[in-house]
Amino acid sequence: MGYTTWGIIFLNFFLFLEYTSADLVYDVCKQTRNYTLCTETLKASANSSNADTKNLGAIMIRAARSRATHNLVYISKLMINSTNPDDFKRCLKVCYDDYSLIVKAFIPNALQSLFTGSNIDAAVSILLSADQVMDCQDDNCVELSPSLNDRCNEYADFTQLVADVLRVA
Numbered sequence: 427m428g429y430t431t432w433g434i435i436f437l438n439f440f441l442f443l444e445y446t447s448a449d450l451v452y453d454v455c456k457q458t459r460n461y462t463l464c465t466e467t468l469k470a471s472a473n474s475s476n477a478d479t480k481n482l483g484a485i486m487i488r489a490a491r492s493r494a495t496h497n498l499v500y501i502s503k504l505m506i507n508s509t510n511p512d513d514f515k516r517c518l519k520v521c522y523d524d525y526s527l528i529v530k531a532f533i534p535n536a537l538q539s540l541f542t543g544s545n546i547d548a549a550v551s552i553l554l555s556a557d558q559v560m561d562c563q564d565d566n567c568v569e570l571s572p573s574l575n576d577r578c579n580e581y582a583d584f585t586q587l588v589a590d591v592l593r594v595a
């Protein structure tokens with residue numbers, strides 16, 4: 427066989443791999459509560475195209491980390507803008523600590539569980555991280571910043587989606 431033939435065989439094999447992994451994203455996402463958000467999140471990751479189900483789970487967990495980090499930055503901005511020291515005590519410090527804990531403990535735990543333990547353990551860590559932000563959503567916080575409350579709700583919703591992917595994967 428000449429180089430061209432080998433080239434075509436190789437190319438077909440490569441296209442086949444691409445096709446199956448794209449399929450995997452759709453198959454997994456079809457079984458979650460938010461197909462659109464699921465496929466958008468996985469496709470946004472450069473290496474979702476050659477990921478197996480474990481790695482799809484890891485991409486979702488990292489996406490949750492990125493969302494938690496954005497919320498942490500947002501809380502820092504609220505802290506900088508705040509002119510009332512009571513706001514710190516009532517809400518901002520609590521929220522800051524919650525999201526720090528998520529980024530530094532819950533998410534690393536989830537990733538470790540995914541690769542060394544079970545997907546269920548990883549899903550539990552992620553879902554517990556959403557419980558953690560509930561005390562940053564009491565009346566004081568909602569009053570201080572409704573948009574922070576929205577962001578907390580979005581984070582909590584996203585953790586449910588991550589858990590769906592982990593259950594399927």
Ligand SMILES: *[C@@H]1O[C@H](CO)[C@@H](O)[C@H](O)[C@H]1NC(C)=O
Nearest residue numbers: 459460461462463464580583
């Ligand atoms: C999916 O997530 C997007 C973005 O958060 C949201 O706008 C949409 O309403 C969600 N769809 C469903 C079916 O929950």
Ligand SMILES: *[C@@H]1O[C@H](CO)[C@@H](O)[C@H](O)[C@H]1NC(C)=O
Nearest residue numbers: 472473474476477478481482
């Ligand atoms: C995807 O990329 C990240 C960061 O670049 C890396 O840590 C991870 O191992 C990669 N995953 C796969 C499946 O290649």
Ligand SMILES: *[C@@H]1O[C@H](CO)[C@@H](O)[C@H](O)[C@H]1NC(C)=O
Nearest residue numbers: 500501502503504505506507
């Ligand atoms: C902080 O204050 C600036 C200037 O008033 C404003 O543009 C910005 O949106 C505020 N940031 C937050 C997170 O509230």
